[in-house]
Amino acid sequence: MKGKITLKQIAKELDVSISTVSKALSDSKEISEETKQKIKAFAELYNYRPNNIALSLQNRKTKTIGILIPEIVHHFFSTVISGIELVANKRGYNVIVGLSNESFTKEIINMEMLANGSIDGFILSISKETLLKQDYHHFTATINQGIPIVMFDRVVAEVACDKVIVDDLNGSVKAVQKLVDTGCRNIAIITTMDYVSVGRLRTQGYIKALEDNKITPNPNLILKLDDSLDLENHLELLENEIRKFFDLNPGIDGVFAVNELYAITAMKVAQKMGFHIPEDIQVIGFTDGVLSKHATPTLTTVSQHGKRIGEQAANLLIDRLQNEDDSYEQYLVSSKPKTDYIKLVIETEIIERDSTK
């Protein structure tokens, strides 16, 4: 019972040809009922399963998608993976994950490693370093190689491919609007540097919402944090920044933070300073993770539906992969098919908890 049995072995044992075995198992009508029975029984007995690698080589497709994300110990990203895995499995695909660790080089290495036949397509979110460098040649290169890419969340206009994004702008507008509606006039935003597109967009949404309500945005109320400082592991730094910010701007009555960490830290700092939440200051965060649910008070957030993002991205990719199949001959003959790429925008939703009125 060691090792998997192959067609060749079955053929030898039963004294037929390999082709006969293959056909019998796929129930081809070229083979007599009698022979089929015999072969099937034997295969069953020895638990024959076709070798995936051989199939992949033959079909020149692996039925697996490569996921490439900055990190995996992260609620949003792991949620997206779970969504991808769900539909991938349902549609007969496997999932292989690579981690860039926010590094440009690791991103490239991982892509090249997987692009050499291991996967049929990529679903990825761009690393911060790549975003900073604005060097996207590895993406376009693999697309030119014929490997489709679907980007999610951290996407970039320079690369022509399918994309699934959160409606960052609208989500932020909604969040800030809620603050306005519940009486806030001095609304601050705690955000990231502009090169992270989601930070930029959420800031824009913040400004738009204010302007929609005839409130002039006050630059002093915009706190841009440099997250290259690894604030995650230096909470004191983060708290200090926010405390200084609060000290400098005494009138703040509402805070919109572009991620969970900033939001709950803001709450903590405010509470330490003697403010009550939501009575004195209301807080809304972007990204609905574990922290929001368990903070005190529980945090009102803009949920980005990570699972749905993953599902949609997977569907987009697999659709494209299967389309490629169908139109392969046409593709060879006709002029390059006008590939128009899809950009899916996943709506956000405000989850109301106790940090707002």
Place this chain on the structure above:
Amino acid sequence: MKGKITLKQIAKELDVSISTVSKALSDSKEISEETKQKIKAFAELYNYRPNNIALSLQNRKTKTIGILIPEIVHHFFSTVISGIELVANKRGYNVIVGLSNESFTKEIINMEMLANGSIDGFILSISKETLLKQDYHHFTATINQGIPIVMFDRVVAEVACDKVIVDDLNGSVKAVQKLVDTGCRNIAIITTMDYVSVGRLRTQGYIKALEDNKITPNPNLILKLDDSLDLENHLELLENEIRKFFDLNPGIDGVFAVNELYAITAMKVAQKMGFHIPEDIQVIGFTDGVLSKHATPTLTTVSQHGKRIGEQAANLLIDRLQNEDDSYEQYLVSSKPKTDYIKLVIETEIIERDSTK
């Protein structure tokens, strides 16, 4: 520039044989310097990379390991993955993940899918349903097929394979000891049903620590929660259970919870009941995740070093895979090599924060 170039194409273009190209690229001395130069230059120009699938078929090994875990949106499991990925990549392996969703059937399906040639070995943590059923035939079957398995965290004695586990018992002892040392006499434990081995072991550690200190364990102070209730998404249920527990046992001055969720919920409930932490009640949790760091007060925990677990598991697996290679001929000739499996115990560490004195 569409599609990857193959040896065959290079051979044709340069009017040499496929073998010559292959040898030239691997710098064989069978080939003249001149020809090598030419071929290498051409290959470089067209960015030739050997096709992984073809290599896998040839070598009958894929250089990828399959990870099979119950869920991925989970701090501990994703941390383990990050550890696996780290050493896997360093040692030239890729990582393909499957999610069992705590389901027996999905676990089997996933295993079979991957076992047909897609991976060289498994690293896995057993699903709850499987643990309940106590049906482990799929594990032994794949091991008998010649595919090595390394189990971590949720392991089981019935399956002979390498294992990496947390020192649950000792970790719990340490935690409870700390509570005792800081003055607690009425120490409660909030744990899971016994079929989850980690729950059972941690409970044992709790009892042992008490006995070590000549404190008679009080059955009333042991709260076993049935987590099939999906308490994660029904926090009220969880809170109610804990509140009832506190009400029934007024004297509690220390709580040891076997996971983060139970711990912070216990804190929350206690605080709502007017207790102060750590003055009135001290709390320690098992598993160091995001919640612990950000709870109020921050939670003292027993850290299980998930990343290290992943790293060790990956090393164990890859070591075994490479050993297989070396001793293959010997294996064929000699009697079955005495496989003695390794069980690594990763020590825990108490991370002191503000929920204890």
Place this chain on the structure above:
DNA sequence: ATTATTAGCGAAAACGTTTTCGTGTTGAAA
């Protein structure tokens, strides 16, 4: 009785590699 079909099966190519084993050519040794 001859031809045309059809049923049932096998040979071989193909996917992209690596590697073993020739084989022909060259230059040097005898």
Place this chain on the structure above:
DNA sequence: TTTCAACACGAAAACGTTTTCGCTAATAAT
């Protein structure tokens, strides 16, 4: 001049499939 090694390369097998094409024998049609 003959012999032999070294050199430089190619043919072919193998990994495990699927699939196209042929082939043989039996049956049906003429």
